[in-house]
Amino acid sequence: MSHAPICHRGRAGYGSTPQAAQQSHLVSRIMRARQSTDAALERRLSAELLASVRPVIRCVVARSLPFAGTLSPEDLAQVATIAVLRTIASYDATRGNQSFGEVAYFRAKAACAQFVRLHASDVHVSDGEHKGRTVRSSTVTRGNTILIHSMDIPSHFSDGYRDDDDVVDELEAALRELSGRDADAESPELALIAAERRALVFEAVRRLAPEQRELVSRVYGLNRPAQSVRSIAEAWKAPKSRIDRMLARVLEELRAMLVPGKL
Template sequence: MSRIMQAREDEDAALERRLSAELLRSVRPVIRRAVGKCLSFAGTLSPEDLEQVAVMAVLRTVDKFDPTRGRQSFGEVAYFRARTACEQYARLHASDVHPSDGAHKGRTVRSTTCTGSNAIRVQRIDIPSHFSDGALGCDPLVDALEAALGERSGRDADDETPEAMLLAAERRALVFEAVRQLASEQRELVSRVFGINRPAQSVRSVAEAWGAPKSRVDRMLARTLVELRELFVDARE
């Protein structure tokens, strides 16, 4: 871990990534054990979904772990943090129930200033680029979202290098963290259009489900993407 921290201080991203990948490989049993403890109440979340959460928790442990404090090893601390992160994520996923389409009918779509819980639903991801009018298809943020969300966790991990897996996990974590900070109805819109935890929908179909004019949903999506772009950029800095 000291080598990882030194590489970070030296701004040697390639070395830091390689060392982090080696660390993840060495604690893979810890990650799998933490995930296994949460499967009984994970609902529709897959083991791969929870593993992504556990991986990021382990990487954050590198910054927090102090070998001079206490008697726990890095593996023990990493297991505790990974299990806790998976438990919290599973509970958020279970509590963040989709509003029924009927609940949306008869009311307008709120502006981006509305507030709500910060839970975000992420599970099966399959994103065709099928916005209702194609106007957003060339947006760089849309490309970033589709690239990150489209990296399905169900692929055989043995077919990828640890470095590639780490990069993919980091990219997804940044995107999901940005989405998590959106207001609740913005998150609902993004989850529908980009297929987060549900089949992807066109803007037109979302508008029909919500009982709102398509033009209003189009404008809401455009404003949401502007805000999401700012959050995504801030998260990468």
């Protein structure tokens, strides 16, 4: 898979009405196949859907590469693909005005940013406790590059998928956007959606207890350079496992506050 250095909304095509309608139809068919336990049909339709969002995946990879360190485009593409597959179960075409491609773009971008951060912090992907959930993965190290072979994937790929994982992904994407390091003016529509999301998350962070707010600010680089959980544990003279658990609780609390009607 080749990855263009620059991606444009029109070229990616995830705002295209005909393509959006086709993707929405495919998602509906995939869910029906899943409900009828027709794994072969689900795999075929999922492959067709992935082919239609390949420009979105290339766009996400191109935007992630400048911050990816030793990670290869193929590593990022695999992470983005998994995020797209996970979006299927929670996408609702009747809720809001975002196409599947737009939602998949945000989810894939958040997943790649999170993977890059974990890799840069020298934290193995399977040590996902600080995200508030268990991430199952098997990896092979090739030089300094970690290649993902499997993560949480819906339906017959994995029995451990949880719909609220998507809320966590969006929360962490918004936290990174608050720092200004992951801002994206891809289009006026997406910029408005991102701004609304940042405002909600900013208000939720403001309501946290001082120590919790400090931890979130350090991890996600709010008004300061971002720090790894390991470096925060050393600065606070606390076991890393304690900081992991604390961050997991904070993210869970933020997620609860961001449920519609809580803010």
